[in-house]
Amino acid sequence: MPAKEYRNKLVAANREQIEHHVREILRLIGEDVDREGLLDTPARVTRMYEEIFGGYDADIDEVLGVTFDEQHEELVIIKDIVYYSQCEHHMAPFFGKVHVGYIPSGKVAGLSKFARLVDAITRRLQVQERITSELADTLERVLKPHGVMVVVTGEHLCMCARGVKKYGSETVTSAVRGSFRDNAALRAEFLSLLKQ
Secondary structure, three states: OOHHHHHHHHHHHHHHHHHHHHHHHHHHOOOOOOOHHHOOHHHHHHHHHHHHOHHHHOOHHHHOOOEEEOOOOOOEEEEEEEEEEEEOOOOOEEEEEEEEEEEOOOEEEOHHHHHHHHHHHHOOEEOHHHHHHHHHHHHHHHHOOOEEEEEEEEEEHHHHOOOOOOOOOOEEEEEEEEHHHHOHHHHHHHHHHHOO
16 A cells, blocks of 8 residues: 555544544643534644645655756755744744755756655654755755755744744754865855845
């Protein structure tokens, strides 16, 4: 049975249990679970979980799909890919943008595939640091470019809406592979082009 089909059956089989547990959480925080506004909340939360955690269904290496032979060996940048994820420590949302730069070595992927890869990796319980590394590692493994650089920005509700409550703070992470690691001018070119 393909992984996605298995996952869909697993979610369907667990839907009733997830709804039950959401209802229990509502009760335990002091809500009247039988009031009109909350009657359908457990089902809505379950459907939301199926969507926002859909990345577990993805075969990361296959997300980039068909690659194309292309002799372009200059910098390619895909920037401002918006993502939404959930912190694995608090299950609180975090969101931001992903910027990818790579130097092809004879193989490129369709541009929309980068957004699909971001979705596949971020639609799981995650931390921003792992998102950044997973993106760089996957691109390096699948495309085998001369170099890859990934920059991810994020605003974390676990830091803004609870705890220290530092609204508007932004986290920036980066990962460099191949020629980006050894070439400061290439890194500088990538970062300067992000600002345009």
